Amino acid sequence: xxxxxKDLIQxxxxxxxxxxxxxxxxxxxxxxxxxxxxxxTMLLNMGPQHPSTHGVLRxxxxxxxxxxxxxxxxxxxxxxxxxxxxxxQRYEQALVMTDRMDYLNNLGNNLAYCLAVEKLCxxxxxxxxxxxxxxxxxxxxxASHLVWLGTHVLDLGATSLLLxxxxxxxxxxxxxxxxxxxxxxxxxxxxxxIWRDLTDDFIPALRRFLDYMPGKIxxxxxxxxxxxxxxxxxxxxxxxxxxxxxxxxxTGPALRGSGVNFDIRKAIPYSSYDHFEFDVPLGTNGDVYxxxxxxxxxxxxxxxxxxxALDNLxxxxxxxxxxxxxxxxxxxxxxxxxxxxxxFKLWTEGFxxxxxxxxxxxxxxxxxxxxxxxxxxxxxxxxxxxxxPSFMNLQSLGVVAQGHMVAxxxxxxxxVDIVLGDCDR
Amino acid sequence: MxxxxxxxxxxxxxxxxxAVTDIREFRGEVTVVVERQAIVEVATFCRDDxxxxxxxxxxLSGVDYWPEEPRxxxxxxxxxxxxxxxxxxxxxxxxNDAVVPSVTGVWKGANWPERExxxxxxxxxxxxxxxxxxxxxxxWTGHPLRKDYPLGHEEVQFSFNYERVQSRxxxxxx
Numbered sequence: 034x035x036x037x038x039k040d041l042i043q044x045x046x047x048x049x050x051x052x053x054x055x056x057x058x059x060x061x062x063x064x065x066x067x068x069x070x071x072x073x074t075m076l077l078n079m080g081p082q083h084p085s086t087h088g089v090l091r092x093x094x095x096x097x098x099x100x101x102x103x104x105x106x107x108x109x110x111x112x113x114x115x116x117x118x119x120x121x122q123r124y125e126q127a128l129v130m131t132d133r134m135d136y137l138n139n140l141g142n143n144l145a146y147c148l149a150v151e152k153l154c155x156x157x158x159x160x161x162x163x164x165x166x167x168x169x170x171x172x173x174x175x176a177s178h179l180v181w182l183g184t185h186v187l188d189l190g191a192t193s194l195l196l197x198x199x200x201x202x203x204x205x206x207x208x209x210x211x212x213x214x215x216x217x218x219x220x221x222x223x224x225x226x227i228w229r230d231l232t233d234d235f236i237p238a239l240r241r242f243l244d245y246m247p248g249k250i251x252x253x254x255x256x257x258x259x260x261x262x263x264x265x266x267x268x269x270x271x272x273x274x275x276x277x278x279x280x281x282x283x284t285g286p287a288l289r290g291s292g293v294n295f296d297i298r299k300a301i302p303y304s305s306y307d308h309f310e311f312d313v314p315l316g317t318n319g320d321v322y323x324x325x326x327x328x329x330x331x332x333x334x335x336x337x338x339x340x341x342a343l344d345n346l347x348x349x350x351x352x353x354x355x356x357x358x359x360x361x362x363x364x365x366x367x368x369x370x371x372x373x374x375x376x377f378k379l380w381t382e383g384f385x386x387x388x389x390x391x392x393x394x395x396x397x398x399x400x401x402x403x404x405x406x407x408x409x410x411x412x413x414x415x416x417x418x419x420x421x422p423s424f425m426n427l428q429s430l431g432v433v434a435q436g437h438m439v440a441x442x443x444x445x446x447x448x449v450d451i452v453l454g455d456c457d458r
Numbered sequence: 459m460x461x462x463x464x465x466x467x468x469x470x471x472x473x474x475x476x477a478v479t480d481i482r483e484f485r486g487e488v489t490v491v492v493e494r495q496a497i498v499e500v501a502t503f504c505r506d507d508x509x510x511x512x513x514x515x516x517x518l519s520g521v522d523y524w525p526e527e528p529r530x531x532x533x534x535x536x537x538x539x540x541x542x543x544x545x546x547x548x549x550x551x552x553x554n555d556a557v558v559p560s561v562t563g564v565w566k567g568a569n570w571p572e573r574e575x576x577x578x579x580x581x582x583x584x585x586x587x588x589x590x591x592x593x594x595x596x597x598w599t600g601h602p603l604r605k606d607y608p609l610g611h612e613e614v615q616f617s618f619n620y621e622r623v624q625s626r627x628x629x630x631x632x
Binding site for chain 1: 484518522542570
């Protein structure tokens, strides 16, 4: 039996190996089937150091031959206590931690957090900043989907696509570097707007990217859509019926792959998403293949949104001028006493948010990213909770994986698209 | 939108006059405060009523108001895919009896979030099928998101204080 007592959940320290094994098994009673106790089925650890679990996800599998009887996901290997740390930081300082949660959706996390702070403080955001936020969020969505595509099909055996996907992603990261100075942890979106205006080289680079990218998405589809190996591994695998998906609180492409039309950008528009025309791609069967098609189509829709946002990009300020919350530009400090006072107040004690609680949701590449923020009248968040899509989407894995082969489990994990940093926070 | 949400809240209040203790509105969001004994009934009503149809549990989170009493609060953010409206249920539990009935029977998606609240706040969910720690190691002591749990830090190890810091470092149990 491939069972190490130390690896099992809640194993107690006991000397004898046989005794340990029995106690550890006893603690799993109710979570694995009774056949595991007679030795008929095998318990096997997958992860946490396994390339196809996309991070540090550990799965305790109960296997009958190669068929999964039960799958118990175990998370928390990347838990960094971000929510607790944020309670000790001022609102502006806490922003940097949001980048580190979902490391494929840095600017999307910034956006969700800033929208929550803005809602709590009733802070206005100029239209130009809202449009730039949309451009950034959609570029981030494409970048995230590219990483998903590359790694997902790599798990299924298509090695070369990883290189193509990362090649295209590099263009996006270069653009992030142009505007924010950082490829990944941009910290570009701030409460009240954005950190600085678009740089001169950004818009030409974005135009080039918009011309370049659609052909590449066509290439991916030519490689995969009718590829018999890909279809064998994905069609009819990991089917999530719509009512199951809703019951398990799935959101994002995993929910839309099952044909449920729920996209927060359409349903509860934020950051002027209602100004743009785009479609919400839906699947029909809810299998791995449909979730792949949904994400590919979402990349095209994102390009469509970026096109519209770029063509109609309004002028004007890029950050709110409410000096109680937003620091004055450096140039004002030399000649305005008031600017010096605001600067001093904001950098020494930060801004105070009123007492109250808000919940803001945005559509991250993985689903609903919700921020629940409680203010107590002070400069620090009293409590902040991130409802992260990876965490909520992963809990249904045990149900979806039942009855599948181990190799299919890899396809299912890939198709749900989890980021463990997002999951464990 | 807010009027619509208030009418939903008053509908819940009409159905459960004793259980609903307060209706709050803040920044266009409506919170219905519910007695914890009735949370499962109210949640089932919210899910099944034709005008409400809150079929998606968006978020479930805990708050610690220490040293105030009742100390803990649990928030349920509900969303209706059919009617596109959202509301928040809130329930309180005192510090000496931090137990709230589980809503896993209403929405299966409450499973992990409730485990997270147990892990981080030590609020027990009665009737939860598998209430274990989820993010922290199984042998962790305490519940870190409680307000009386200190925020720790790691001392930086240099060559001159290597031994001293090393001897104080917590290590996992053997």
